Amino acid sequence: MSEIIIPLHGLTRGGQEFDFVLDNTFLDAFSHDVVGALDCKVHFVAEQKGGWIEIRCRANGCATVECDRCLEDLVLPVDIDELFTIRFDADPQDVVDEDDNTIILREGTAEMDFAQTLYDLVCVGLPMTRVHPEGGCNPEAIARLSREDTAAKESGNTPFSGLKDLLKQSKEK
Numbered sequence: 001m002s003e004i005i006i007p008l009h010g011l012t013r014g015g016q017e018f019d020f021v022l023d024n025t026f027l028d029a030f031s032h033d034v035v036g037a038l039d040c041k042v043h044f045v046a047e048q049k050g051g052w053i054e055i056r057c058r059a060n061g062c063a064t065v066e067c068d069r070c071l072e073d074l075v076l077p078v079d080i081d082e083l084f085t086i087r088f089d090a091d092p093q094d095v096v097d098e099d100d101n102t103i104i105l106r107e108g109t110a111e112m113d114f115a116q117t118l119y120d121l122v123c124v125g126l127p128m129t130r131v132h133p134e135g136g137c138n139p140e141a142i143a144r145l146s147r148e149d150t151a152a153k154e155s156g157n158t159p160f161s162g163l164k165d166l167l168k169q170s171k172e173k
């Protein structure tokens with residue numbers, strides 16, 4: 001289990017820096033379904049303010065996903081820059097979050113694990129359409145996929161073939 005722990009006690013007003021690497025070991029704790037491989041550097045600056053803590057999180061690197069068109073590896077840049085405000089409350093459940101980047105923790109909480117937050121930020125930051133630039137897809141993979149597609153159609157093995165069989169059966173009755 002990969003942990004990205006930031007201590008919340010003893011932070012200075014000038015800010016303290018923490019560095020981590022997000023790699024495939026980090027991904028193992030989540031899933032390789034969305035992001036197949038990851039290689040990022042994360043830099044945190046955590047600073048004690050008045051009664052709260054500000055944590056700036058910057059992550060840069062790349063994530064490997066599956067191309068929607070050729071299904072081969074597609075490497076996308078990861079560029080995260082977020083500012084989190086950590087506030088404390090005796091009853092964190094009763095506090096309504098002001099925004100996504102405000103985190104309310106129970107008073108006395110000594111540290112925070114940013115692993116889930118970082119994983120979510122990486123996933124949210126990926127583009128909706130994940131394809132190689134025009135002409136960048138693997139031509140062999142495209143050819144193979146189109147052959148498989150044609151073969152599937154010829155054998156009648158499409159998502160609707162089951163439905164057709166059902167209709168046929170109901171007509172024959």
Ligand SMILES: [Zn+2]
Pocket residue numbers: 067068069070071072131132136137138
């Ligand atoms: Zn592609």
